[in-house]
Amino acid sequence: MKKSYILVLLALLPLWTMGKGILIKNVVIFDGKSPETITGNIWIAENKIQKISAEPINAGEDVEVIDGHGKFLMPGLIDAHWHAYLAANTMVDLLTAHASYTQLRAGQEAGKTLLRGFTTIRDAGGPVFGLKRAIDEGVITGPRIYPSGAIISETGGHGDFRMVYDLPQPFDCCGLTHTEKIGAALIADGVDAVTVAARNNLRLGASQIKLMAGGGVSSLYDQLEDVQYFEDELHAAVMAANDAGTYVMVHVYVPEAIRRAIQAGVKSIEHGQLIDEPTMKLIAEKGVWLSMQPFIGEGNNHYSTPEQQAKHELVVQGTENAYTLAKKYGVKLAWGTDLLFSPSNARNQNLNIEKMTRWFSNYEILKMITHDNAELLALSGRRNPYPGTLGVIEEGALADLIVVDGNALEDIKVLTDPEKNMLLIMKNGKVYKNNL
Known part of the structure; x- marks a missing residue:
C-alpha cells in the first residue's frame, strides 16, 4: 500500500514541480492535424509545449495561469x-x-x-x-x-x-x-x-x-x-x-x-x-x-x-x-x-x-494553414532557421498558438477579424496579446 502511494506521488511529481512557464487552462484544443478536439489544459515552458491534458495540471506557484474560459485554442x-x-x-x-x-x-x-x-x-x-x-x-x-x-x-x-x-x-x-x-x-x-x-x-x-x-x-x-x-x-x-x-x-x-x-x-x-x-x-x-x-x-x-x-x-x-x-x-x-x-x-x-x-471544409483549411504549411517550410532542412516542430499543438512542439473567441472548425469566419476574435497570441512561448 505504501509502495503504491509512493508510485502515485512520483507520477504526479512533474506536475507539482513545474514552477515556471505558462499554464493555459480550460480551452478547446485543435491540434492542427485532427478534426477531433479535446477540452483541457496546456503547459508551456522554455518556448515549447510541455504537456497537454484533459485532466487538471497541478502547477507550481511560479507558473502564470491563464484561464481560457472554454475558448478555441489552435496553432499559430x-x-x-x-x-x-x-x-x-x-x-x-x-x-x-x-x-x-x-x-x-x-x-x-x-x-x-x-x-x-x-x-x-x-x-x-x-x-x-x-x-x-x-x-x-x-x-x-x-x-x-x-x-x-x-x-x-x-x-x-x-x-x-x-x-x-x-x-x-x-x-x-x-x-x-x-x-x-x-x-x-x-x-x-x-x-x-x-x-x-x-x-x-x-x-x-x-x-x-x-x-x-x-x-x-x-x-x-x-x-x-x-x-x-x-x-x-x-x-x-x-x-x-x-x-x-x-x-x-x-x-x-x-x-x-x-x-x-x-x-x-x-x-x-x-x-x-x-x-x-x-x-x-x-x-x-x-x-x-x-x-x-x-x-x-x-x-x-x-x-x-x-x-x-x-x-x-x-x-x-x-x-x-x-x-x-x-x-x-x-x-x-x-x-x-x-x-x-x-x-x-x-x-x-x-x-x-x-x-x-x-x-475545402473548415477542417481542411485549418490543417492547411497550420500543419500543412509547416511541412512545406520544413523542406528547408538544415537551413531551417527555427529547428523544431511548428504548425501543431503537441507535446514538444514550439509554442506558437492563438486562442480564438469562437470555434473555427464550426465557423472559420472568426479568423477574419483578428482584432476582435483573437484573444491570445503566443509565439515561441511568449504572449504578445492577451484579452482573456
Missing part, C-alpha cells in the same frame, strides 16, 4: 507566401524611397502581421534578413520569417524592376541598380550568374531560394504567359540549393513553365492558376508542392494600370480550375496570400482564409 497561423517587405511598401516606395524608410515600414507591418495571428511566414522574396534578425532578437515584434532573400529574375522577367534607362549589365559586374542594392531583386542571366545569385542569398541566410520562372501581373516588361529561365539556369539554382540542404520555389502560372521548373528539380510551385490537367497530374506524380492563393472576391491586390488589372483577372479566372484539379489529383497544397505593393491591403491577409471554403 502560417502564411506560406508572404512578402514582409513588399507588402509594407508601394512599388513607388520600392523604386524611389530611402531604404531606411521602407525598412521602418516593414518593421511596423511585421508587428501587425503577428497581431493578425500569423506567428510564421515564408517570405517569398525581398530584403528581410535584417527584419528577421530584429524580430528574432526581440528588437521589434513580428512573426518567424523563413527568408528567400532577393528575388532572382532574368532580364525583363517578373523581378526586373529596373527603369527603361537602366542598361542591362552582367550580374555583379558593373554597378547594381537600386532594387539590387537593397536586396529586393537580382537580375541574373545564365548558369553562372544564377549560381552566384543563389549562393549569395544562401550566404546571407536564405532558408530557400526564390526564382521567377514565368510572367507576372505587376511586371513592367513581360506578359503573364511568358516562360522564363532556361532549364539549365533553373537547375543551377536547384543544385546550389540542394548542396545547401534546401530547395527552390518559383513564381509561375502557365503549364509549360511549370513543367520546365519541375524537370529542373524545383520543389515548390507558387501560384499556378493557369495550369492544365496534365501538368497538375505531373505535380502530383512528382510530389511537388503547389503553393496557391485564393484570388477571388475582395481582398486581392489592386493594380494601377488597365494592362496589369487585365492580367490579374486572368489569374482570378484560373483559380477555380486550379483548385479543382489540385483536389482531383491529391496535390500537396500550401496556402498563402501574396499581398504586395499596397500597405492598405495587407490588413486583408486573414480574409483569404475564408475564401477557401469554396473548395
Whole structure:
C-alpha cells in the first residue's frame, strides 16, 4: 500500500514541480492535424509545449495561469507566401524611397502581421534578413520569417524592376541598380550568374531560394504567359540549393513553365492558376508542392494600370480550375496570400482564409494553414532557421498558438477579424496579446 502511494506521488511529481512557464487552462484544443478536439489544459515552458491534458495540471506557484474560459485554442497561423517587405511598401516606395524608410515600414507591418495571428511566414522574396534578425532578437515584434532573400529574375522577367534607362549589365559586374542594392531583386542571366545569385542569398541566410520562372501581373516588361529561365539556369539554382540542404520555389502560372521548373528539380510551385490537367497530374506524380492563393472576391491586390488589372483577372479566372484539379489529383497544397505593393491591403491577409471554403471544409483549411504549411517550410532542412516542430499543438512542439473567441472548425469566419476574435497570441512561448 505504501509502495503504491509512493508510485502515485512520483507520477504526479512533474506536475507539482513545474514552477515556471505558462499554464493555459480550460480551452478547446485543435491540434492542427485532427478534426477531433479535446477540452483541457496546456503547459508551456522554455518556448515549447510541455504537456497537454484533459485532466487538471497541478502547477507550481511560479507558473502564470491563464484561464481560457472554454475558448478555441489552435496553432499559430502560417502564411506560406508572404512578402514582409513588399507588402509594407508601394512599388513607388520600392523604386524611389530611402531604404531606411521602407525598412521602418516593414518593421511596423511585421508587428501587425503577428497581431493578425500569423506567428510564421515564408517570405517569398525581398530584403528581410535584417527584419528577421530584429524580430528574432526581440528588437521589434513580428512573426518567424523563413527568408528567400532577393528575388532572382532574368532580364525583363517578373523581378526586373529596373527603369527603361537602366542598361542591362552582367550580374555583379558593373554597378547594381537600386532594387539590387537593397536586396529586393537580382537580375541574373545564365548558369553562372544564377549560381552566384543563389549562393549569395544562401550566404546571407536564405532558408530557400526564390526564382521567377514565368510572367507576372505587376511586371513592367513581360506578359503573364511568358516562360522564363532556361532549364539549365533553373537547375543551377536547384543544385546550389540542394548542396545547401534546401530547395527552390518559383513564381509561375502557365503549364509549360511549370513543367520546365519541375524537370529542373524545383520543389515548390507558387501560384499556378493557369495550369492544365496534365501538368497538375505531373505535380502530383512528382510530389511537388503547389503553393496557391485564393484570388477571388475582395481582398486581392489592386493594380494601377488597365494592362496589369487585365492580367490579374486572368489569374482570378484560373483559380477555380486550379483548385479543382489540385483536389482531383491529391496535390500537396500550401496556402498563402501574396499581398504586395499596397500597405492598405495587407490588413486583408486573414480574409483569404475564408475564401477557401469554396473548395475545402473548415477542417481542411485549418490543417492547411497550420500543419500543412509547416511541412512545406520544413523542406528547408538544415537551413531551417527555427529547428523544431511548428504548425501543431503537441507535446514538444514550439509554442506558437492563438486562442480564438469562437470555434473555427464550426465557423472559420472568426479568423477574419483578428482584432476582435483573437484573444491570445503566443509565439515561441511568449504572449504578445492577451484579452482573456
